Amino acid sequence: MSAITRDQVAHLARLSRLALADDELDHFAAQLDQIVGAVARVAEVAADDIPPSSHALPLTNVFRPDDVRPGLTPEAALSGAPAVEDDRFRVPRILGEEE
Amino acid sequence: MSLIRKTAAELGALVASREVSAVEVAQAHLDRIAEVDGRVNAFLHVDAESALTQARAVDERIAAGETLGPLAGVPIAHKDVFTTTGMPTTAGSKILEGWLPPYDATVTRRLREAGLVILGKTNLDEFAMGSSTENSAYGATHNPWDLSRIPGGSSGGSSAAVSAYEAPLSTGTDTGGSIRQPAAVTGIVGMKPTYGGSSRYGLIAFASSLDTPGPFARNVLDAALLHEAFSGHDPLDSTSIDAPVPAVVEAARHADVAGMRVGVVKEFGGEGYQPGVLARFNEAVELLESLGAKVVEVSCPTFSYALPAYYLIAPSECSSNLARFDAMRYGLRVGDDGTRSAEEVMALTRAAGFGPEVKRRIMLGTYALSSGYYDAYYGQAQKVRTLIMRDFEAAFQQVDVLVSPTTPTTAFPIGERADDPMAMYLADLCTIPTNLAGNAAISVPCGLADEDGLPVGLQVMAPTLADDRCYRVGAAVEKAFESRWGGPLLSRAPAL
Numbered sequence: 124m125s126a127i128t129r130d131q132v133a134h135l136a137r138l139s140r141l142a143l144a145d146d147e148l149d150h151f152a153a154q155l156d157q158i159v160g161a162v163a164r165v166a167e168v169a170a171d172d173i174p175p176s177s178h179a180l181p182l183t184n185v186f187r188p189d190d191v192r193p194g195l196t197p198e199a200a201l202s203g204a205p206a207v208e209d210d211r212f213r214v215p216r217i218l219g220e221e222e
Numbered sequence: 223m224s225l226i227r228k229t230a231a232e233l234g235a236l237v238a239s240r241e242v243s244a245v246e247v248a249q250a251h252l253d254r255i256a257e258v259d260g261r262v263n264a265f266l267h268v269d270a271e272s273a274l275t276q277a278r279a280v281d282e283r284i285a286a287g288e289t290l291g292p293l294a295g296v297p298i299a300h301k302d303v304f305t306t307t308g309m310p311t312t313a314g315s316k317i318l319e320g321w322l323p324p325y326d327a328t329v330t331r332r333l334r335e336a337g338l339v340i341l342g343k344t345n346l347d348e349f350a351m352g353s354s355t356e357n358s359a360y361g362a363t364h365n366p367w368d369l370s371r372i373p374g375g376s377s378g379g380s381s382a383a384v385s386a387y388e389a390p391l392s393t394g395t396d397t398g399g400s401i402r403q404p405a406a407v408t409g410i411v412g413m414k415p416t417y418g419g420s421s422r423y424g425l426i427a428f429a430s431s432l433d434t435p436g437p438f439a440r441n442v443l444d445a446a447l448l449h450e451a452f453s454g455h456d457p458l459d460s461t462s463i464d465a466p467v468p469a470v471v472e473a474a475r476h477a478d479v480a481g482m483r484v485g486v487v488k489e490f491g492g493e494g495y496q497p498g499v500l501a502r503f504n505e506a507v508e509l510l511e512s513l514g515a516k517v518v519e520v521s522c523p524t525f526s527y528a529l530p531a532y533y534l535i536a537p538s539e540c541s542s543n544l545a546r547f548d549a550m551r552y553g554l555r556v557g558d559d560g561t562r563s564a565e566e567v568m569a570l571t572r573a574a575g576f577g578p579e580v581k582r583r584i585m586l587g588t589y590a591l592s593s594g595y596y597d598a599y600y601g602q603a604q605k606v607r608t609l610i611m612r613d614f615e616a617a618f619q620q621v622d623v624l625v626s627p628t629t630p631t632t633a634f635p636i637g638e639r640a641d642d643p644m645a646m647y648l649a650d651l652c653t654i655p656t657n658l659a660g661n662a663a664i665s666v667p668c669g670l671a672d673e674d675g676l677p678v679g680l681q682v683m684a685p686t687l688a689d690d691r692c693y694r695v696g697a698a699v700e701k702a703f704e705s706r707w708g709g710p711l712l713s714r715a716p717a718l
């Protein structure tokens with residue numbers, strides 16, 4: 124049921140924000156096809172009446188009192204930033220020229 | 223005996239009684255690292271000055287009459303996936319090269335509070351994705367038993383550091399077997415605690431519903447002491463269990479399995495398993511029987527679907543978790559020349575900063591979560607997860623613990639599976655079900671395979687929050703084997 128094509132890998136790379144080179148697309152297409160073919164076996168067992176589990180523990184929301192607590196200073200928060208300006212993260216443009 | 227050959231418990235006692243200073247203990251291990259790590263490559267970062275400062279602080283507190291914990295002054299190698307202030311944290315990735323975290327992981331903080339002396343950070347498969355440590359962006363780690371072979375993964379730097387006597391203890395994380403498999407192939411002890419028993423706060427996330435910090439040591443008691451030191455409820459981790467830490471140290475001191483019911487998982491064995499691994503495993507089962515355990519065969523029919531389910535669930539979670547590496551707030555940024563958009567810079571940075579296995583898993587997860595494929599892949603895998611939990615529940619109604627080989631084979635040569643992802647994934651065949659179900663499991667040495675003379679691990683699996691049973695059975699097996707062998711398995715490793 125798999126058959127991952129080169130075009131599909133290019134689409135997945137775009138969704139994953141990975142600027143892959145042409146030779147990488149071919150390489151990953153063959154490998155992902157093999158992996159998806161193998162993991163598709165999960166369809167063999169689990170029937171419709173089996174509930175899915177996202178987690179091993181029975182989870183409930185955890186709340187804490189809404190108290191003010193110390194957090195990172197601006198210097199600490201920005202300490203690993205690739206570029207900083209006026210106590211802020213400096214980022215490349217997020218809108219196109221025409222927008 | 224030289225300080226580096228002593229157990230963590232012995233070192234802690236020597237430091238507490240002031241027979242040996244923590245500084246001397248730290249220096250002995252730093253010397254060993256300087257001597258052998260050029261060949262082993264267990265460490266990504268060693269900070270001698272910081273280690274000696276931490277050790278001096280322990281010595282001063284003891285000299286002032288303070289009573290510290292049992293591991294105060296004991297050196298530890300810390301997996302480079304936990305954040306550490308004052309030491310770089312890379313997760314084995316180029317995308318975080320040189321990053322200095324602004325905060326400590328809870329595990330890091332608790333190591334410091336217990337007076338453990340952090341020697342440095344250990345190598346790993348990039349973002350803990352792998353079974354050989356070959357996926358590190360900073361070069362492979364070598365197995366101290368045979369430098370041409372892998373030390374397991376993803377926590378391969380931590381297993382190699384302890385088995386090469388560079389540290390008596392180390393930390394690891396286990397998402398699909400990343401503590402137990404490296405422990406097995408290097409002849410040491412490695413424990414995956416119950417999920418939620420040890421905090422994920424400050425642990426760089428791979429698959430959040432599976433990631434579990436745990437200890438490595440050269441014996442069961444040392445592993446229990448470290449387990450106790452960094453475990454327990456953490457309000458900063460929303461999936462942390464608010465319950466007392468199981469009595470693991472007490473269990474490690476009570477090496478007695480008389481009357482315990484032990485189940486051998488029928489589905490683990492046969493094709494794909496190395497004969498020497500199965501031979502040592504069968505001997506371990508006979509040993510347990512001779513020690514008074516009641517051994518029965520147990521069937522867990524859906525365990526054979528754990529591997530495919532895992533390779534859908536873990537990549538799905540990773541594709542979401544690793545979206546945070548966006549080149550905006552920390553880490554690498556590539557191609558920001560003033561003309562490119564944020565999205566282009568992001569894609570260029572991620573392509574340059576992530577290695578091939580991380581890219582494969584991000585795209586696999588993106589595929590499994592895409593509209594049109596979600597039900598067939600991620601949805602089905604989650605149902606398999608339910609079935610695996612049911613298999614464990616049924617098994618633990620009949621027995622107290624389950625046993626299996628930890629890995630199907632001994633350590634394989636570096637490079638052998640490097641470009642064959644499916645072959646690599648098989649290394650975690652026996653360890654993955656426990657991650658999906660969240661319960662506890664340990665790996666303890668059970669001998670050397672005849673074919674290659676390399677270590678084999680016995681896996682002991684226990685129910686959720688019954689971590690103590692892993693230590694009790696592990697300690698009994700260790701005691702009986704060591705009296706048969708005339709010492710620890712690791713004493714038979716060739717000199718480095």
